[in-house]
Amino acid sequence: MPIRIYNTLTQTKELFETIRPGQVGMYVCGPTVYSYSHIGHMVGPVIFDTVKRHLEHSGYRVTWVVNITDVDDKLIQRVQEQGATPADMAARVKQLAEEVTADYRACLEALGVDGIDHMPRATEHIEEIVRITSALIEKGHAYASDGDVYFDVTTDPDYGKLSHRDPAQLEAGARIEPSEKKRHPGDFALWKGSKPGEPAWPSPWGPGRPGWHIECSAMSMKLLGPHFDIHGGGLDLVFPHHENEVAQSESYSGAPLARYWMHTGLLTRGGRKISKSDPETVVEMRDLLARHEPDTIRALLLSSHYRRPIDYSNERLAEVARGLEGFWNLIERFERLTGRDFYALEAPRRRDEPPGHPVPEEVAALRSQFLEAMDDDFNTGGALGTLYELVRAVNRYIDQNQLEARQAEAARLAPLVGAMVVLRELTGVLGLFRRRRARTAGGADRLTGPLLDLLVGLRAELRKQKQFELADRIRARLAELGVVLEDGPQGTRWKTTDG
Numbered sequence: 001m002p003i004r005i006y007n008t009l010t011q012t013k014e015l016f017e018t019i020r021p022g023q024v025g026m027y028v029c030g031p032t033v034y035s036y037s038h039i040g041h042m043v044g045p046v047i048f049d050t051v052k053r054h055l056e057h058s059g060y061r062v063t064w065v066v067n068i069t070d071v072d073d074k075l076i077q078r079v080q081e082q083g084a085t086p087a088d089m090a091a092r093v094k095q096l097a098e099e100v101t102a103d104y105r106a107c108l109e110a111l112g113v114d115g116i117d118h119m120p121r122a123t124e125h126i127e128e129i130v131r132i133t134s135a136l137i138e139k140g141h142a143y144a145s146d147g148d149v150y151f152d153v154t155t156d157p158d159y160g161k162l163s164h165r166d167p168a169q170l171e172a173g174a175r176i177e178p179s180e181k182k183r184h185p186g187d188f189a190l191w192k193g194s195k196p197g198e199p200a201w202p203s204p205w206g207p208g209r210p211g212w213h214i215e216c217s218a219m220s221m222k223l224l225g226p227h228f229d230i231h232g233g234g235l236d237l238v239f240p241h242h243e244n245e246v247a248q249s250e251s252y253s254g255a256p257l258a259r260y261w262m263h264t265g266l267l268t269r270g271g272r273k274i275s276k277s278d279p280e281t282v283v284e285m286r287d288l289l290a291r292h293e294p295d296t297i298r299a300l301l302l303s304s305h306y307r308r309p310i311d312y313s314n315e316r317l318a319e320v321a322r323g324l325e326g327f328w329n330l331i332e333r334f335e336r337l338t339g340r341d342f343y344a345l346e347a348p349r350r351r352d353e354p355p356g357h358p359v360p361e362e363v364a365a366l367r368s369q370f371l372e373a374m375d376d377d378f379n380t381g382g383a384l385g386t387l388y389e390l391v392r393a394v395n396r397y398i399d400q401n402q403l404e405a406r407q408a409e410a411a412r413l414a415p416l417v418g419a420m421v422v423l424r425e426l427t428g429v430l431g432l433f434r435r436r437r438a439r440t441a442g443g444a445d446r447l448t449g450p451l452l453d454l455l456v457g458l459r460a461e462l463r464k465q466k467q468f469e470l471a472d473r474i475r476a477r478l479a480e481l482g483v484v485l486e487d488g489p490q491g492t493r494w495k496t497t498d499g
Contacts, residue, residue, distance in 0.1 A: 003058060003375045005230075006307060008238060008261040009162055013377055018229050019259060024055055024062040025228030027220040027258070029237055030119070032069040033100035034078045037107045037285045039297070039312060040267045040274035046301045046431070047264050047380070048232050049113040053429050054374045057351055065118045065223050067216055068104075070097035071199050071209050072122075086197025093199050097121075107285040110294045112431045118223050122215040126201045129210045129218045132252050133190045133203075141251040145181040147193025147206045153186045156247045162261060163239040188244050190214045213244040220257070221249065231258035235266055235307075236273070265309040267301075274312065283312060287493060291453070293437050296321045302380040302430055314453050326391045327423075327433060333395075334420050337403055338413055343436060345417075347425035355425070357418030360397050366390045370426050380430060387426060394419045452483060456492050459485070 003016040018024055028048045031041050045066065052062045071093065079092040101121075108116070122129075133149050136142035141155045153159045153167055160167050167186050179189075189211035194200035200207035210218075220228065226249070233242060242261065249257040267274045274282060288297055300320045304310055331342045348355060351371060359367075366386055373382035397419065398404060401412060427433045455474055462471040475485050478494070486493045 001375045006377045024060045025224035026230040027065045029233040030066040033097045034075045036103045038282045045113045047306045052115045068121045070121045089197040090199045120219045125218045144205045149191035150187040217249040226253035227255040230260045232262040235263045269312045304381040345424045355421045358415045359418040362393045363419045
């Protein structure tokens with residue numbers, strides 16, 4: 001079936017038709033790099049990495065851009081909190097941005113997000129930002145005001161078309177910065193005049209830095225052109241960020257910015273959005289990757305349809321890990337029976353390529369079911385569910401043909417190899433099981449994280465019940481084993497004394 005995408009702009013599923021035949025331009029908003037990555041930062045990259053994988057498996061050439069906001073009020077505020085002075089503020093902002101960007105890249109690499117073609121930074125595109133801002137002033141869509149430049153939302157008759165609300169409604173409760181310099185409360189900054197010591201670049205309106213929204217317009221249009229195929233991001237970016245991107249970009253170029261707007265559901269914890277502004281919800285990726293297989297984290301983020309919210313919990317992550325054991329066990333079973341390396345199997349790179357081996361009929365039907373789910377607005381939850389069925393089907397094939405009972409000849413093993421080639425092909429589309437897991441099945445390393453999480457939870461429950469002596473005994477015994485517990489506002493974290 002043809003690929004269909006739900007478009008936030010039209011609020012309908014649409015047939016996917018690219019601007020240039022066979023080619024896709026895709027832009028996804030990246031992080032503001034002022035604090036280390038948490039699991040919420042990984043939702044968009046994992047989802048759109050999977051989108052790219054499926055599009056390429058379907059025969060498209062995809063260029064994917066993810067930006068880095070490396071200058072912003074939040075970075076300035078963070079280094080001020082850390083004691084920066086006007087004399088060293090600019091250098092400290094740059095250092096913080098470099099450190100956090102490196103952490104972000106490391107987390108992407110760990111989760112197998114390797115399809116990003118360009119990762120531009122706002123500070124590398126000041127020239128384009130100044131040029132676009134100047135043009136918007138000339139066209140009557142923006143105005144300078146005491147060192148700042150604002151976009152005048154009243155000059156865009158389509159303002160609000162992406163979020164499907166009128167501008168008056170949009171202002172209520174939104175991220176709108178008040179300022180006496182504005183003509184209208186909904187006007188937004190294209191350029192901000194700098195205060196002493198803040199990072200600044202020269203401009204016709206005085207030294208300053210770009211506003212939050214204009215950087216994405218400048219980078220997306222430079223790398224993908226004024227009109228490209230897919231613009232993605234979290235649901236919380238529809239307004240004001242993406243709405244303002246649409247207004248300034250289309251007022252500048254006269255062309256629609258993106259043909260399809262895709263927005264991912266929010267990641268929550270206990271029903272609350274995971275956000276750096278709510279420290280009790282934050283789960284840092286460094287902690288998760290120290291305790292869990294990357295495949296487990298990635299599978300959690302793909303376990304439902306991308307437009308739906310995902311509620312994170314240790315219990316849910318453990319449930320996903322248990323579900324993935326079936327895949328690991330089948331891979332080990334296959335390698336034991338055939339002597340072949342699952343990870344070295346040559347799988348089709350495109351859906352129209354044959355697997356090179358006979359495939360059991362049930363497996364072929366499940367492959368079609370998987371592809372239909374992905375064609376239907378990238379339904380990764382449905383696709384992952386089909387893979388669980390595929391694992392059961394392959395195990396049945398092994399049992400029914402008694403491949404474990406005796407040394408089977410190559411002809412009898414060929415359909416099993418074909419089935420596993422299909423498994424490798426489809427898990428590759430989801431970016432799963434691309435390499436052998438670090439923690440071997442049945443090994444102590446695989447159990448360490450979940451067992452320690454269990455003890456931490458038990459200790460927390462004892463403290464709630466005011467059984468402090470038992471809680472302290474758990475802490476002391478773990479310390480003897482080289483595990484240190486750190487209590488904080490986000491709960492209790494554990495770490496080993498060897499780092």
